[in-house]
Amino acid sequence: MLGLGACQEARSTRPVAPSRAGSAAEVGGMAALIKAAKKEGRLNAITLPREWANYGGLIDGFQKKYGIKVTVDNPYGHSQQEIDALKRHRGQKRAPDVLDLGDSFAQSAARQNLLAPYRVAQFDQIPPEQKDAKARWYNNYGGYVSIGCDATRVRSCPESFADLLQPEYKGLVAMHGVPTIAGSAFAAVYAAALANGGSFDDIEPGIDFFARLDNVGNYNRTDPNPSAIAKGKTPISIEWDYLNLAHVDQLRGTGVNWKVSIPFDGSFSQYYAQAINKNAPHPAAARLWEEYLFSPEGQNLRLVDYARPVLMDVMAKNGTLDKTLAARLPTVEGTPRFPTEDQLNKALRTVRENWAKTVGG
Numbered sequence: 001m002l003g004l005g006a007c008q009e010a011r012s013t014r015p016v017a018p019s020r021a022g023s024a025a026e027v028g029g030m031a032a033l034i035k036a037a038k039k040e041g042r043l044n045a046i047t048l049p050r051e052w053a054n055y056g057g058l059i060d061g062f063q064k065k066y067g068i069k070v071t072v073d074n075p076y077g078h079s080q081q082e083i084d085a086l087k088r089h090r091g092q093k094r095a096p097d098v099l100d101l102g103d104s105f106a107q108s109a110a111r112q113n114l115l116a117p118y119r120v121a122q123f124d125q126i127p128p129e130q131k132d133a134k135a136r137w138y139n140n141y142g143g144y145v146s147i148g149c150d151a152t153r154v155r156s157c158p159e160s161f162a163d164l165l166q167p168e169y170k171g172l173v174a175m176h177g178v179p180t181i182a183g184s185a186f187a188a189v190y191a192a193a194l195a196n197g198g199s200f201d202d203i204e205p206g207i208d209f210f211a212r213l214d215n216v217g218n219y220n221r222t223d224p225n226p227s228a229i230a231k232g233k234t235p236i237s238i239e240w241d242y243l244n245l246a247h248v249d250q251l252r253g254t255g256v257n258w259k260v261s262i263p264f265d266g267s268f269s270q271y272y273a274q275a276i277n278k279n280a281p282h283p284a285a286a287r288l289w290e291e292y293l294f295s296p297e298g299q300n301l302r303l304v305d306y307a308r309p310v311l312m313d314v315m316a317k318n319g320t321l322d323k324t325l326a327a328r329l330p331t332v333e334g335t336p337r338f339p340t341e342d343q344l345n346k347a348l349r350t351v352r353e354n355w356a357k358t359v360g361g
Helices: 002-013 030-040 055-066 079-088 103-111 183-195 204-215 226-230 241-250 283-294 296-304 312-318 341-358
Strands: 042-046 069-073 098-102 138-150 173-175 236-240 258-261 269-276
Touching (some): 030 055, 030 283, 042 098, 042 283, 055 069, 055 283, 055 296, 079 098, 098 103, 098 283, 103 183, 103 269, 103 341, 138 183, 138 241, 138 283, 173 183, 183 204, 183 341, 204 341, 236 241, 241 258, 269 283, 296 312
Parallel strands (some): 042 069, 173 236
Antiparallel strands (some): 098 269, 138 236, 138 258, 138 269
8 A cells, every 4th residue: 555655645746748737846856947948948928028027137037048939929918818729729730839918818718728727936925816727727927007298299188087088188089999999908998987987897887988089080000119109190198107107218309208197087007918828839838938937037127117016015025026126116006906707807898898899900
């Protein structure tokens, strides 16, 4: 009986293939995971603009550290398009290995059994409300919905959702994508709901707000990327604070005077989730990428472009946080609250059912 038990224990601790590994330990440790990832030599990412939350720095850092080539498909796409690409290219070498998704979209992908459970080394340190209990997704970085404005072109910059309805902003107010497929736009609608009598249980007032914004002629459907802002096409933009704050640096010297406000009437914070394709063509590289994103090096690189690392509080306590970079983040009053999974799912269903008929494309 003792001999049988020893054999069973040996089998349970024998390394497994990266495609089946639920942690680095199951591969045989980090050294074994790194070796396997280097052998694959490639990572397929999707919808990671270099200027979004310092993905440029993260990709460069990962490639330099491990010698693994990172390719990014559809860099300016949205969360739902990532899920669609995962399904469309299932079983193909070009399929995405890793995903970066708004929470509601990550939960949708998990329910569809598209994601691989994997616990990064810091999994237990991630707050419970910021991860899936089965480790199919976990939040990595986030921020607050904010209003950016080119003070060179706009005489008086708006500071609240209520301000955005003023006649002087006719044709000026843009946001990233539409909320049925884009996490940033979905968050903007949620924030607008909170500013207009809604709640985590009721996003409808946010949809109604954008209908009013459209009816008065203020809603601008152009994507507010740095090029569009520099050309004056989108002088006002509702987007994450880390994107708006990064625009300040990106547009320096272009004549744009970009100002950023977190609307006091609709303060809404949310984080973006990381996930691994269940059928990732490069499973070891996919798992190593997640380890890198949650390492102190990866988390501090988020701060370069003003994104808030999910492990920020933990790192502040254990001394690994870059305090100089962290000190640049805007101060926000109060403790952020987050919608539950049920509230997020209900809100996304409501937006998908009502956005097109209420606001249009």
